[in-house]
Amino acid sequence: MSVNQHTHAGPPYGQPQPGYQGYQQPAYGGQPLPGVPHTQYGAYNGPMPGYQQPVPPQGSVRALPTSGAPPPASGTSLPSGHQGYSQFGQGDVQNGIPTSTAPMQRPPASQPFLPGSAPAPVSQPSTFQQYGPPPSSVQQLSNHMAGMTIGSTSISAPPPAGLGYGPPTSVPPVSGSFSATGSGLYAPYTASQGPPPPSVPQGLPLAQPPFSGQPVPTQRLPTEVPGFAPPPSSTGIGPSSYPPSTGPHPGPPMSGLHGPPPPTHPPQPGYQMQQNGSFGQVRGPQPNYSGAYPGTPNYGSQPGPPPKRLDPDSIPSPQLNELPPQQKPRHRIDPDAIPSPIQVIEDDRSNRGSEPFVTGVRGQVPPLVTTNFLVEDQGNASPRYIRCTSYNIPCTSDMAKQSQVPLAAVIKPLATLPPEETLPYLVDHGESGPVRCNRCKAYMCPFMQFIEGGRRFQCCFCSCVTEVPAHYFQHLDHTGKRVDFYDRPELSLGSYEFLATVDYCKNNKFPSPPAFIFMIDVSYNAVKSGLVRLICEELKSILDYLPREGNMEESAIRVGFVTYNKVLHFYNVKSSLAQPQMMVVSDVADMFVPLLDGFLVNVNESRTVIASLLDQIPEMFADTRETETVFGPVIQAGLEALKAAECAGKLFIFHTSLPIAEAPGKLKNRDDKKLINTDKEKTLFQPQTSFYSNLAKDCVAQGCCVDLFLFPNQYLDVATLGVVTYQTGGSIYKYAYFQLETDQDRFLNDLRRDVQKEVGFDAVMRVRTSTGIRATDFFGAFYMSNTTDVEMAGLDCDKTITVEFKHDDKLSEDSGALLQCALLYTSCAGQRRLRIHNLSLNCCTQLADLYRNCETDTLINYLAKYAYRGVLNSPVKAVRDSLINQCAQILACYRKNCASPSSAGQLILPECMKLLPVYLNCVLKSDVLQPGPEVTTDDRAYIRQLVTSMDVAETNVFFYPRLLPLTKADVDSDSLPAAIRNSEERLSKGDIYLLENGLNIFVWVGVNVQQALIQNLFGVSSFSQISSTLSTLPVLENPFSKKVRSIIDMLHLQRSRYMKLIIVKQEDKLEMLFKHFLVEDKSLTGGASYVDFLCHMHKEIRQLLS
């Protein structure tokens, strides 16, 4: 390989460079952080500056990014989008190709290094060392709610010493009515009265009776939580069923409900079987669950009211396990009697999973994300593209404020559809482009009203009347519908695409196909861990799978390669070369690309040269001693290369360490966990320099999306390194303490998926709304240069943007509310397109209608993103408190305005929100908002960034992981075993469980698992021989092994990231980590148990009502 090292011809190293200075202009310093709330919102429906121009309707009417213009002020005042785009190319000239007279220099491998600088062998700690030892004192275990006075009239006893947040022991005020709500959850109670009700429809809010005027016990709405109010004796549970408030209860209440029905029904025997609190109870994995269904024997055979169900032992936490049973404090609340996520999920599956969700009706609440269902587009966007917190919006802002229910949509514009569903049709309106409203520029959609015989149409968003272009004219039928209604996707479907005209392109020029640039850290750690060799090997094959459009034979995407440590190496892989050529740029202070021709190439044409390069890279750097890396210049180099090639693209950066080498964007180690729980904690989430934010802005202007693969052995400041990734719409992956043997599968699967997945480049998204509401806030991985347009250098099929809406006028029940999301993007073949999603919502004047049409999973998605952004600016405790307060207000408003009058001692939850407390508690306990000692600052920044782009399904499983009893799986069926609740008490030591949260899969093995099962799954003969370091299960030829592996494969297919497999043996030290995910339990880091949190929420609600 020939090597050119170009020295920079400009000013000396380290001095300010003219080009570089541009990044530091003060004008850019004021750029808001990503996700920081925008305070200025122009009138949403008012025309944007670009729209004020008297351009023809099909003209460049979208507000185009203006970020490329040097001073933001002038950029935003550009008279038209064309000019905005024309600014983009102007930076290119600063970084010309260096002259060929640059002196040749030695290859990096022969560069001298100081003997003393050789790094010590890098110790590779076990992957789990990041999770340190558990807290040593019980004080540390006291949860964050310890400071909240639980003692109210109903909850007064102080917790036992050492249990920071002990369960209350007093009896709550007896308030009479217990409502046997329609949820199967309460079947145990009704069972005592007789057989359970025959399959009551559940989870269908629309089918439920009105809120008012009906006696509570006959309502299925709302959910009342027993324990907060003892049910009347007619339900089988009277006050006497509660543990007496004095002294420990003699018997273990739970066993009767959970153990094998007949023998353990009397409390006592079951209790004595119990060892260490939880595992001893021979509980089927979810007897409560299956038993909750009508017709199951468990409950029907119960002779009497389930006594003493309200027992604290039912939620053992680790420290409780150490106590002898008699000393355990008592809960009043039976975990089986409070709303169960599993029950809600299963109910929705059985009620809504069998029929397609047809989108023809306004304001329909879709099935839950956990339900498998097909969608039929009949005029509204599929819930795979848009999900809302509520499908019925209050008519006035006063109502909205009163309820405190956030109005938000989680939008995934390029979501992948199952093969059974139809991809959005591509509509070509010809040279004049898509038909749009003259005033608000909304795109033609099913809700536009054609009038005057079809000659004009009235906009459904702004009511303006627009002439129908001659080429688009069509007659109307007797109902006023165009006769070509069903022939045109934009008239009959919720989602479709328009082919964009040149007016929608930068510089009035159709884009070139995008490019992928692979940028590999070749410093000591990367080489020694085998990472560099692994990446190079993988790239050889993965390049054959670059995204292709439709039926194209080969991908239009060109590729380029860079390696780097303290300096950058560019490679010429032109097809005509016999060998690749390396060009070294050692002056990283003013990055330029030393070659244009031959850097970005077609894979097929340059196949041999690329293969040769990828073979040589690991050899070239095999003996490197260079430990320092740069990072900013790497992104700059990729950006400059795309600028020079005049295309958008994606950088794949594989990076290992904190960039401490002298260069723009150099960072220092500023990690300080002592800041946790102080007012300065927010700085841990903020970038340490504005350099990357400024760089991100330039990247967005060019359509340069940055995907980051991190392999840290120590702190590398994800909060700062992730800024460009975040603001360009890229993805970040982190493999702490990367070890080839255990982590390569995960990394390679992630890389393959990341390279192959559908992505739109140079994207701009705008959400239009009908009069009365407007989009006011946005969450996700993107950049905004104004208050309405979400800009993303790249937007892939996994990314969501969450949009919040506020009222700016009254809405009407008749007309409802409309959303139109328009995404302008460049496809992987370089085609400019617009993807349109429309959604119509109902509007209500009664709060009950709002509460009946909410979607809690989406609400949690929004609340988590809102909170995770809040930690950038506010103390974490304040963020947690405000979350609790908002949810308490939501529930209090329901109680006050929608629920039937009842005793204040009752907690009454709206049916659609009955899981709000349990899910909210999971958000509050998450690593970002309440880190344990083992969670690193980088972990928190990483999680914060991931969650911000997650869709509703991902946040659902991330915050409330899925726990499957593997030993209950039917090896003869394709189905998954029914999930169980995330609590230690649900685990039996004779079983094996799988827990997944979208990032990890744990396989937990009980100490008493039969030897045969262990042999079948792990190929070893005893529990003690199971290795905790396995990263995959051995491939064994028996039904159980096949079944478990097929379950794991199935789970991997459902997630956008390859999950890390972790084997956890009961009572092993790794179990601490596993228990962290048993989110209904009190957590070791101080998070409340579900039951305790529900008590707390109840108290908060009562305070608001009193």
Ligand SMILES: [Zn+2]
């Ligand atoms: Zn309009």
